[in-house]
Amino acid sequence: MSVQALATSPDRTTVVHPGWLRITHWINALAMLVMIGSGWQIYNASPLFDFAFPRSIALGQWLGGALLWHFAAMWVLAINGLVYLTLGLVTGRFRRKLLPIYPREVIADAKAALTFQLAHDDLAHYNAVQKLLYAGVILAGVVVVLSGLSIWKPVQFQELTALFGGYDFARYVHFFAMATIVGFLVVHIALALLVPKSLRAMIVGR
Amino acid sequence: MRFRKIVPGVDPELLIKDAAKLMPDTARRSFLRGAASLGALAFLTGCDIIDGDSAEGVLRKVSSFNDGVQAALFGRTKLAPTYPESAITRPFPFNAYYSLANAPTVDPATYRFEVSGLVDNKKPWTLDELQALPEVSQITRHVCVEGWSAIGSWQGASLGDFLRRIGADTRAKYVWFRCAEGYSNTIDMATALHPQTQMTFKYDHQILPRAYGFPMKIRIPTKLGYKNPKYVVAMEITNTDRGGYWENQGYNWFGGL
Numbered sequence: 001m002s003v004q005a006l007a008t009s010p011d012r013t014t015v016v017h018p019g020w021l022r023i024t025h026w027i028n029a030l031a032m033l034v035m036i037g038s039g040w041q042i043y044n045a046s047p048l049f050d051f052a053f054p055r056s057i058a059l060g061q062w063l064g065g066a067l068l069w070h071f072a073a074m075w076v077l078a079i080n081g082l083v084y085l086t087l088g089l090v091t092g093r094f095r096r097k098l099l100p101i102y103p104r105e106v107i108a109d110a111k112a113a114l115t116f117q118l119a120h121d122d123l124a125h126y127n128a129v130q131k132l133l134y135a136g137v138i139l140a141g142v143v144v145v146l147s148g149l150s151i152w153k154p155v156q157f158q159e160l161t162a163l164f165g166g167y168d169f170a171r172y173v174h175f176f177a178m179a180t181i182v183g184f185l186v187v188h189i190a191l192a193l194l195v196p197k198s199l200r201a202m203i204v205g206r
Numbered sequence: 207m208r209f210r211k212i213v214p215g216v217d218p219e220l221l222i223k224d225a226a227k228l229m230p231d232t233a234r235r236s237f238l239r240g241a242a243s244l245g246a247l248a249f250l251t252g253c254d255i256i257d258g259d260s261a262e263g264v265l266r267k268v269s270s271f272n273d274g275v276q277a278a279l280f281g282r283t284k285l286a287p288t289y290p291e292s293a294i295t296r297p298f299p300f301n302a303y304y305s306l307a308n309a310p311t312v313d314p315a316t317y318r319f320e321v322s323g324l325v326d327n328k329k330p331w332t333l334d335e336l337q338a339l340p341e342v343s344q345i346t347r348h349v350c351v352e353g354w355s356a357i358g359s360w361q362g363a364s365l366g367d368f369l370r371r372i373g374a375d376t377r378a379k380y381v382w383f384r385c386a387e388g389y390s391n392t393i394d395m396a397t398a399l400h401p402q403t404q405m406t407f408k409y410d411h412q413i414l415p416r417a418y419g420f421p422m423k424i425r426i427p428t429k430l431g432y433k434n435p436k437y438v439v440a441m442e443i444t445n446t447d448r449g450g451y452w453e454n455q456g457y458n459w460f461g462g463l
Contacts, residue, residue, distance in 0.1 A: 171353060
């Protein structure tokens with residue numbers, strides 16, 4: 001199946017994703033998994049809503065373990081994220097690939113996607129729905145890191161905490177930023193599995 | 207039930223379950239089991255460290271590194287936000303790894319606050335003497351490591367002023383506190399000297415109730431709740447890190463906010 005997909009790919013020799021992007025993508029994927037899994041365990045210590053995450057899918061066994069994971073993986077997430085954002089901006093990739101996003105195109109492409117009529121032939125070109133999702137998840141990533149900083153250091157970074165509506169409100173911001181990222185992941189992983197050549201491109205570049 | 211009213215989002219049943227879960231047990235020692243290989247992949251790709259104990263060692267090293275980062279971030283004169291009386295969480299929650307019934311009862315008549323280590327005057331202090339020290343007051347946010355927070359009103363003496371009064375070596379690295387029930391804490395000297403770090407004898411202008419740490423709590427609004435010891439009976443000025451009840455089990459040593 002993937003062989004067929006590759007054979008029909010119009011530009012199988014051109015690099016779709018440069019090396020820096022693939023490396024930062026997979027480091028981010030692992031860091032996100034650790035942050036989300038340990039974050040769920042931390043959430044369980046004092047749930048914001050009337051539910052807790054099953055311990056079997058949470059990381060760290062207990063609050064103290066989860067905090068160790070969370071505050072170790074945060075360095076990987078933040079440093080890797082900074083490298084990704086910097087390179088995305090200076091190479092012009094964000095501007096070329098993600099902008100502009102027109103609402104009309106998003107609606108048209110969303111309709112096409114929902115009726116399975118959206119073409120995925122050229123991996124180098126993002127449709128409007130992809131643009132919106134990728135730009136959106138980058139924004140959610142920035143919000144999750146900043147809101148996380150604001151609840152980690154509500155005294156030293158109290159101005160940032162105030163920006164997120166105070167300590168208690170910032171916890172909700174942090175939670176919903178996580179939920180947005182998890183929502184993105186569900187769609188993202190499902191589509192990567194539906195279009196395996198996109199997964200291949202993120203591993204070998206083409 | 208009262209918890210639900212006063213601390214939004216904190217379910218009393220979950221809180222109790224959580225308290226039990228927080229108890230040191232055998233599961234705690236192996237808290238990385240089942241997650242070790244994922245973590246090893248995330249942090250140690252290419253390394254041979256994949257078992258839980260080694261991963262825990264690496265995570266604890268990162269936690270120590272984070273202590274240094276937090277010490278560097280700590281503003282010696284940066285004050286924790288303060289709040290008006292109307293913002294006080296009522297009633298302020300009791301929180302410990304034991305129930306209120308098991309909280310220590312300290313006899314004020316025989317109570318002596320013991321001072322030791324790198325300090326000129328090691329005279330033990332009676333409660334009357336302590337309560338006669340110049341009073342400072344604060345309404346600040348108590349932030350629990352679990353995530354919930356509550357705003358409270360504390361009165362007592364400035365710890366920094368007390369340390370200078372008794373001739374403590376303020377160039378020493380640590381101040382260690384021992385509590386009536388065996389709880390303990392070591393804090394950094396910079397935090398001990400912070401203007402809002404308080405030897406607390408009153409809660410909301412009333413003598414500190416047993417639930418909140420009678421006869422003395424160390425109120426540190428720049429640190430998480432577990433770094434705010436209650437029922438404090440002794441203090442040592444030292445260059446040796448003596449750890450603490452939760453810190454020894456894996457909570458971050460600095461615990462800064």
